[in-house]
Amino acid sequence: MNKSKLFLNQKLTSIICPSVRFFNVDGPNSIKLWNKYNKIVYRPRKPGEPRLPAEVTHYRQDIKYSPDKLWFLACMIRGMSIDDAVKQLSFNKQKGSKEIKEVLLEAQTEAVELHNVEFKSNLWIADSLVGRGIVHQGIRFHTRGRAYRLKLRHANYFVRLREGKPPKHYYPPPPTGNEKLEEYIQEMRSRRIKNEL
Numbered sequence: 001m002n003k004s005k006l007f008l009n010q011k012l013t014s015i016i017c018p019s020v021r022f023f024n025v026d027g028p029n030s031i032k033l034w035n036k037y038n039k040i041v042y043r044p045r046k047p048g049e050p051r052l053p054a055e056v057t058h059y060r061q062d063i064k065y066s067p068d069k070l071w072f073l074a075c076m077i078r079g080m081s082i083d084d085a086v087k088q089l090s091f092n093k094q095k096g097s098k099e100i101k102e103v104l105l106e107a108q109t110e111a112v113e114l115h116n117v118e119f120k121s122n123l124w125i126a127d128s129l130v131g132r133g134i135v136h137q138g139i140r141f142h143t144r145g146r147a148y149r150l151k152l153r154h155a156n157y158f159v160r161l162r163e164g165k166p167p168k169h170y171y172p173p174p175p176t177g178n179e180k181l182e183e184y185i186q187e188m189r190s191r192r193i194k195n196e197l
């Protein structure tokens with residue numbers, strides 16, 4: 001791959017999903033802490049306060065798929081309603097889309113059966129994260145007695161569903177011309193000359 005294509009891919013990646021690339025977990029036991037978000041109990045709401053939407057977290061550990069490839073699929077469905085995400089993943093031919101679709105349907109079923117969500121379609125994807133899983137070492141045999149090390153990578157997938165309608169913009173929308181102009185003027189006005197009188 002030449003340098004211009006590589007630069008373009010990196011640029012597109014930062015536009016598509018500007019957040020952190022991989023979800024960090026400190027150790028093998030901390031992955032299971034993700035489901036403990038389901039056990040959080042909030043204080044009772046005061047009269048007049050808006051109702052808190054229900055949230056459900058779910059994960060799948062050690063998916064036999066590259067975390068780099070799974071990350072693109074995870075970014076694609078962020079901010080979508082659950083039905084739209086399942087449709088998009090159904091038409092995607094990558095192997096990872098099947099895994100993510102299964103996790104979403106498991107989380108949807110869990111939300112209705114265990115967490116008192118009334119309508120299973122009234123959910124949207126608040127978080128869709130990928131973490132690096134276990135890496136197995138393998139050997140690839142070549143001709144003339146050569147052998148090379150092979151890394152068999154696995155991925156961990158984490159999802160958080162939230163009750164309600166999805167937001168209009170999950171990622172911040174691109175700035176308009178007036179917003180760019182105001183930002184430029186503010187930047188020019190905030191300049192300072194070092195060692196001035």
